Amino acid sequence: MQPLLRVDRLSVAFSSDAGRHTAVDDLSFSIAPGESLALVGESGSGKSVTALAILRLLDPRAQVAGSIWFREEDWLQLPERAMTTRRGRDAAMVFQEPMTALNPVMSIGKQIAEAIRVHRRDLSRSAVRQRAIEALESVSIPEPHLRFDDYPHQFSGGQRQRILIAMALVNRPSLIVADEPTTALDVTVQAQILGLLRELKERSNAALLFISHDLSVVAQIAQRVAVMRKGQIVEIAACAQLFANPQHPYTQSLLAAVPTMHSNRNAPLAAAETIGIMPEGPLVEVAPCHWTRVAE
Numbered sequence: 001m002q003p004l005l006r007v008d009r010l011s012v013a014f015s016s017d018a019g020r021h022t023a024v025d026d027l028s029f030s031i032a033p034g035e036s037l038a039l040v041g042e043s044g045s046g047k048s049v050t051a052l053a054i055l056r057l058l059d060p061r062a063q064v065a066g067s068i069w070f071r072e073e074d075w076l077q078l079p080e081r082a083m084t085t086r087r088g089r090d091a092a093m094v095f096q097e098p099m100t101a102l103n104p105v106m107s108i109g110k111q112i113a114e115a116i117r118v119h120r121r122d123l124s125r126s127a128v129r130q131r132a133i134e135a136l137e138s139v140s141i142p143e144p145h146l147r148f149d150d151y152p153h154q155f156s157g158g159q160r161q162r163i164l165i166a167m168a169l170v171n172r173p174s175l176i177v178a179d180e181p182t183t184a185l186d187v188t189v190q191a192q193i194l195g196l197l198r199e200l201k202e203r204s205n206a207a208l209l210f211i212s213h214d215l216s217v218v219a220q221i222a223q224r225v226a227v228m229r230k231g232q233i234v235e236i237a238a239c240a241q242l243f244a245n246p247q248h249p250y251t252q253s254l255l256a257a258v259p260t261m262h263s264n265r266n267a268p269l270a271a272a273e274t275i276g277i278m279p280e281g282p283l284v285e286v287a288p289c290h291w292t293r294v295a296e
């Protein structure tokens, strides 16, 4: 099948007085229509930079190379004007921090209505309002017609994340990029939001790029997993295959660090570097659709 998204040899670097820092290093992967792929890795491994690069939301000073093929189009070659019509309509982003991603001085109804209006100038005011209310209903905000004019601070953290998801899905994008969408939430709410995302993804048949530092979360939502380290993929496989038969020592160390019932889920992943040798050679297919880096 033709992929929906094909990231091809993406590199992103930042320059500062301290020198040039490569955040994403020659990264390639693709997502089929309706598929869910997780990017997982420690903090600083380049997950968010990858997500932002796909939607062309990076700091303009970032030096970006490679291609982001969305269907037949390389988004890295599009003028900014064209990109604004792709964002939200073709691919939409759910951010980690709903409090900073929502505008605190605008009612949530108005924010969702604006997201609709960007792509649907043909709809009347009342039709836009109706759509926004339906969007809130779809993420189980109780009595959305009464909550339409409320502000973000009048909702709980879990509800704010639901509102962000509603906003991302309101134009029915074929790709949802969710960057640590449950990390700021407590475990019970986290499970509810994951369930909601899974359900909405299935109902809309959208593809999902799900980003997390937490392998136990990834296991609940992704069909395939790509493990990132220092801006590169070190291993990529079907979720079940990766968990049952991890090949790269970095993946093995991440799996060993998966929190249990009794440990702190929000603690940073254990230092994988203690393992020692990290094969940094080419990605090799070790089993069908299971690729891992081997020694050079």
Ligand SMILES: Nc1ncnc2c1ncn2[C@@H]1O[C@H](COP(=O)(O)OP(=O)(O)O)[C@@H](O)[C@H]1O
Pocket (backbone or CB within 6 Å): 014, 021, 022, 023, 041, 042, 043, 044, 045, 046, 047, 048, 049, 050, 059
């Ligand atoms: N705007 C920026 N300017 C300079 N460096 C950045 C910027 N954004 C991210 N980085 C750097 O890129 C690397 C990858 O960051 P990021 O993608 O946010 O990691 P992750 O999401 O995996 O935790 C980090 O070293 C980070 O400091």
Ligand SMILES: [Mg+2]
Pocket (backbone or CB within 6 Å): 047, 048, 049, 179, 180
């Ligand atoms: Mg991040």
